[in-house]
Amino acid sequence: MRAKIFNLSVFLAVAAMIFYFYPQGEVIALSSRDKIKVVDGDSLESGKRRIRLLGIDAPEYKQYCFDESHKRYWCGISAKQFLERLIKQKDVNCVENSLDRYKRSLSTCYIGDMNINEKMVKSGWAVAYRDETNNYKRAEEYAKKHRLGIWKGKFIRPELYRFMQRKEK
Helix, strand or coil, X not given: CHHHHHHHHHXXXXXXXXXXXXXXXXXXXXXXXXXXXXXXXXXXXXXXXXXXXXXXXXXXXXXCEXXXXXXXXXXXXXXXXXXXXXXXXXXXXXXXXXXXXXXXXXXXEEECCEEHHHHHHHCCCCEECCCCCCCCHHHHHHHHHCCCHHXXXXXXXXXXXXXXXXHHC
């Protein structure tokens, strides 16, 4: 009886691990031969497919920040350019989690085994969404500690920037 309970426990533990670590959702393969357009620091397009990098928030395209010398610069454009350099002429694989209200694929994207979403945050060109399930909090702490990207100076978190832009209209 103990052997059966032990075997069942091991089976359930292995099944739980497979479910947890196995990618959920559709895998979207974007070849380097495809025209992959970087929309901004957290969005890609390929053909009619629109992909939003899950769990991160990059500065808006027309958002500006201040560098370490207190000079204003277009950090949204800088974030976009960083993502363009990151994926240039590379194959990108995205694991879709769900769709957002704009019908964009909410995905975690990879170049080989490098998580692009995490790389954007760890390099300081995006922040982690603030929720208790976010996988990128440590990456954000790293960028902040090492004063990378937008963390070199001062900036408004992208979600607050969007909120302020809506208020002005």
